Amino acid sequence: MSSASPSTAGPITVAVIGNPNTGKSTLFTALTGIHSRIGNYPGVTVEKKIGKFQFNDREIRLVDLPGTYSLSPRSLDEMVSVEVLLGRQAEVGKIDVVVCIADASNLERNLYLTSQILDLGLPTVLVLNMWDVAVSRGITVHVAELSQKLGIAVIPCEAHRHRQIDDVKRAILTAAGQSVSAPPRVFPPEFYEEGLRLQSILKGWGDPDVPFYVAERMLLDVGGQVESSFTARFPAQLPDELNAARERLKTNGFRVPSAEAKVRYAWVRETLTGVLTVPPERPATRSDRLDQWLTHRTWGLVAFAVIMFLVFQSISTFASPLMGYCEMGQQAIGDYVGSWMSPGPFRSLVVDGVIGGVGGILVFLPQICFLFLFIALLEDCGYMARAAFLMDKLMTKVGLSGKSFVPLMSSFACAIPGIMATRTIENRRDRMVTILVAPLMSCSARFPVYTLMIVAFIPNVTWLGGWISLHGLLFFGMTFLGAAIAIPVAWLFKKTLFRGETPPFVMELPGYKWPSPHIVLNRVYDRARAFVTRAGTLIFATSILIWAASYFPADHSRQYQIEDQIEQTRATVQSELSQHNELEKAIKALPEDDTAQKEVLEQKLAELQPRLEPLNKLLEEKNVISETLLEKSYLGRFGMMIEPVVKPLGWDWRIGVGVLASFPAREVIVSTLGTIYSLGGDVDESHSGLHQALQNSKWQDGRPVYTIPVALSIMVFFALCAQCVSTLMVIRRETNSWKWSLFTFAYMTALAYIGALATFQIGTWMIAR
Amino acid sequence: MKTLKDLHQPGQRAEIVDVTGDDAVAVRLMEMGLTEGAEIQLVGFAPLGDPIEFLIRGYRLSLRKAEAARVAIEVL
Numbered sequence: 123m124s125s126a127s128p129s130t131a132g133p134i135t136v137a138v139i140g141n142p143n144t145g146k147s148t149l150f151t152a153l154t155g156i157h158s159r160i161g162n163y164p165g166v167t168v169e170k171k172i173g174k175f176q177f178n179d180r181e182i183r184l185v186d187l188p189g190t191y192s193l194s195p196r197s198l199d200e201m202v203s204v205e206v207l208l209g210r211q212a213e214v215g216k217i218d219v220v221v222c223i224a225d226a227s228n229l230e231r232n233l234y235l236t237s238q239i240l241d242l243g244l245p246t247v248l249v250l251n252m253w254d255v256a257v258s259r260g261i262t263v264h265v266a267e268l269s270q271k272l273g274i275a276v277i278p279c280e281a282h283r284h285r286q287i288d289d290v291k292r293a294i295l296t297a298a299g300q301s302v303s304a305p306p307r308v309f310p311p312e313f314y315e316e317g318l319r320l321q322s323i324l325k326g327w328g329d330p331d332v333p334f335y336v337a338e339r340m341l342l343d344v345g346g347q348v349e350s351s352f353t354a355r356f357p358a359q360l361p362d363e364l365n366a367a368r369e370r371l372k373t374n375g376f377r378v379p380s381a382e383a384k385v386r387y388a389w390v391r392e393t394l395t396g397v398l399t400v401p402p403e404r405p406a407t408r409s410d411r412l413d414q415w416l417t418h419r420t421w422g423l424v425a426f427a428v429i430m431f432l433v434f435q436s437i438s439t440f441a442s443p444l445m446g447y448c449e450m451g452q453q454a455i456g457d458y459v460g461s462w463m464s465p466g467p468f469r470s471l472v473v474d475g476v477i478g479g480v481g482g483i484l485v486f487l488p489q490i491c492f493l494f495l496f497i498a499l500l501e502d503c504g505y506m507a508r509a510a511f512l513m514d515k516l517m518t519k520v521g522l523s524g525k526s527f528v529p530l531m532s533s534f535a536c537a538i539p540g541i542m543a544t545r546t547i548e549n550r551r552d553r554m555v556t557i558l559v560a561p562l563m564s565c566s567a568r569f570p571v572y573t574l575m576i577v578a579f580i581p582n583v584t585w586l587g588g589w590i591s592l593h594g595l596l597f598f599g600m601t602f603l604g605a606a607i608a609i610p611v612a613w614l615f616k617k618t619l620f621r622g623e624t625p626p627f628v629m630e631l632p633g634y635k636w637p638s639p640h641i642v643l644n645r646v647y648d649r650a651r652a653f654v655t656r657a658g659t660l661i662f663a664t665s666i667l668i669w670a671a672s673y674f675p676a677d678h679s680r681q682y683q684i685e686d687q688i689e690q691t692r693a694t695v696q697s698e699l700s701q702h703n704e705l706e707k708a709i710k711a712l713p714e715d716d717t718a719q720k721e722v723l724e725q726k727l728a729e730l731q732p733r734l735e736p737l738n739k740l741l742e743e744k745n746v747i748s749e750t751l752l753e754k755s756y757l758g759r760f761g762m763m764i765e766p767v768v769k770p771l772g773w774d775w776r777i778g779v780g781v782l783a784s785f786p787a788r789e790v791i792v793s794t795l796g797t798i799y800s801l802g803g804d805v806d807e808s809h810s811g812l813h814q815a816l817q818n819s820k821w822q823d824g825r826p827v828y829t830i831p832v833a834l835s836i837m838v839f840f841a842l843c844a845q846c847v848s849t850l851m852v853i854r855r856e857t858n859s860w861k862w863s864l865f866t867f868a869y870m871t872a873l874a875y876i877g878a879l880a881t882f883q884i885g886t887w888m889i890a891r
Numbered sequence: 892m893k894t895l896k897d898l899h900q901p902g903q904r905a906e907i908v909d910v911t912g913d914d915a916v917a918v919r920l921m922e923m924g925l926t927e928g929a930e931i932q933l934v935g936f937a938p939l940g941d942p943i944e945f946l947i948r949g950y951r952l953s954l955r956k957a958e959a960a961r962v963a964i965e966v967l
Contacts, residue, residue: 191922191923192922194918194922196915227949228948228949228950230948230949231923231924231948231949231950234922234924343918344913345914345915379913379917379918380910380913380917380918380921382918382921383918383921383922383926384921384926384927387924387926387929400949404946404949413951417935417937417944418935419935419936419937420938422937422938423938507953511937511942511944511953512937512938514941514942514953514955515937515938515939515940515941515942516939524942623914623915623916624957626916626919626920626954626955627953627954627955627958628919628920628923628952628953628954628958629942629952629953630923630950630951630952630953631944631951631952631953632951633951
């Protein structure tokens with residue numbers, strides 16, 4: 123077999139494949155730098171990553187394939203690698219060279235995949251990565267002999283130290299266009315006869331282009347992806363042909379499917395004889411000693427809890443202030459840009475729509491970056507597999523595996539990085555269920571809603587001398603409500619939508635290593651970029667849409683008049699305003715018992731009031747107008763239209779509008795309620811005026827709108843509802859389908875409605891008793 | 892016949908005799924190197940006794956009890 127040589131000027135296309143934990147992405151980054159394009163293959167959830175580099179004036183395109191232990195596809199996702207390698211993936215094109223990366227310290231298992239790759243008959247380069255680890259374990263590999271036995275170039279490499287990278291590049295260039303020696307015939311001759319026979323049968327049925335490797339997989343993988351896709355095409359004839367062929371092989375002592383592993387591992391053993399020497403006793407490495415603690419039945423759990431605590435603690439220490447700055451920055455830029463424009467629909471679009479929309483995307487970035495920093499660190503150093511090992515038993519109770527734990531845990535800060543982190547779950551059903559329930563975890567954006575409702579409506583009862591408070595208990599309960607609901611939901615999804623046999627939990631526990639800063643930062647950058655560019659645009663579009671719905675069709679001319687007046691008046695009382703602010707700051711800074719000084723300052727403050735009165739009047743009027751405008755907008759009209767729908771939850775149309783406006787991002791409810799209750803949109807959840815406005819809000823017959831059951835029903839709704847466009851966009855990106863975003867939205871909204879309905883009805887019934 | 896599930900003492904060694912069944916789980920186990928004649932060693936258990944950690948072909952592998960029970964062994 124030989125491959126046609128690529129034209130001397132054109133780019134060389136190289137596929138990179140290897141076992142997980144072999145440093146494949148490290149090698150990929152070492153070869154291409156950070157210049158790579160990320161996308162999805164059509165119809166599957168596999169990420170398509172393509173990088174480029176120049177070497178000796180040739181352009182080399184590198185296609186990263188998902189890490190795998192074997193090339194026997196069991197699903198459409200796994201089929202992608204085979205299609206790419208066979209040049210049947212239109213977006214990638216023909217593969218000129220395969221780079222197969224193997225862990226030099228674990229050659230025996232790694233060569234299993236290599237042996238399958240060789241069957242493809244493509245020019246191949248075998249990279250023995252982590253050479254240093256192998257050396258430190260006393261393992262020696264005779265590279266030249268291995269290369270001769272396999273008939274391909276074998277390059278030892280330390281990708282994380284950027285050593286021997288040029289050797290790899292040179293080998294790729296040499297291999298491109300070189301003729302390939304016939305792959306080792308590991309199977310008995312009868313098997314190859316059956317393969318050829320199958321090829322000619324398929325040709326007779328009208329498919330002349332079945333590569334030998336596809337025929338091989340069809341014979342070997344009982345119930346595999348190749349068999350099922352071909353059976354779908356030839357349902358009448360193929361099953362009988364395959365069964366007959368497998369039966370004939372069996373009489374020759376080749377029992378499908380168990381024969382392949384036996385034959386290939388025997389071939390690996392034989393190939394490595396005289397090539398590989400391993401010390402008779404595996405020396406206890408530092409990694410092993412560390413593992414004695416980190417996977418210990420008791421200390422392992424303690425260590426895990428400490429690590430998770432530190433992760434979340436640092437996110438709240440570092441990311442929260444950054445998010446605050448993002449919001450402040452958005453406000454400042456909005457004010458600055460706004461001050462250069464005259465009031466009008468265009469200014470509103472720019473300030474509230476565009477700048478607000480961009481801010482709404484950027485505000486997620488600190489959390490995404492920090493969570494991903496930790497996830498990448500834990501993954502790269504090898505701890506993630508231990509976390510899955512420790513948590514597996516617990517997660518099997520909901521039908522998932524240990525690998526779902528960290529993504530779900532991360533979702534307590536923000537579902538977006540949590541969903542992105544599900545890539546480490548190779549079983550598609552497990553991964554889908556994890557993605558679908560991740561948004562139920564209580565993210566940080568729900569906190570303002572809980573704070574607003576709890577502080578305004580729930581009496582703060584304390585017990586045990588202040589150690590336990592009702593507020594604290596409610597916060598705790600609301601935080602874990604979503605997770606508690608997620609248990610039956612995940613179970614239900616596993617029983618209905620993603621039914622199938624329990625996937626095996628066959629997981630390698632790789633040796634620990636120092637995380638490579640380059641790889642970790644690169645991954646954070648990758649994810650952040652993917653979020654901003656691919657999800658960001660749609661989030662932005664939604665923000666503009668909601669802006670338009672709350673802006674049109676009302677007549678805003680009176681509002682602009684007032685805004686003009688406000689600006690003029692503000693200019694005349696500049697110095698009073700700054701005095702006012704400084705006095706307020708000073709009062710806040712005073713120690714509580716310094717009442718004398720406090721009175722003096724408050725007196726001064728009162729003296730300033732008359733000068734500020736006109737401005738305050740105008741501001742109040744503006745807030746009232748904003749409220750009426752919102753009421754008359756499409757959003758407001760829609761809110762009133764759906765009042766019958768939300769009434770059973772105990773809500774009036776105002777809450778309905780607030781909830782509608784917060785579908786793109788749940789934290790928006792606070793500022794929307796601020797606008798609805800004529801306080802302006804700048805309020806936050808601890809604004810006492812907002813608390814009062816809510817407490818004073820009445821139905822037409824004079825009953826208060828907000829009672830404890832209503833407050834609880836709102837909180838339950840927010841706990842369970844998918845009010846986050848960003849999350850839905852990321853679900854679309856990760857599942858490569860709108861269907862699952864819509865499904866998540868629908869099921870969570872239904873759950874939220876039922877939950878809120880039950881809360882309000884039961885709460886009201888209990889109070890009535 | 893004893894299976895991997897019957898190993899209790901960390902450090903205990905065994906030789907693999909067979910993986911029962913022809914389903915995807917069996918194939919997966921064999922692909923990971925659990926084939927006839929390979930030597931395997933028990934490393935330890937996760938907090939709730941499941942999954943179990945093994946050493947095989949020079950690397951560490953974790954299996955659930957359900958999968959371990961599919962691997963017939965001869966204790967060494």
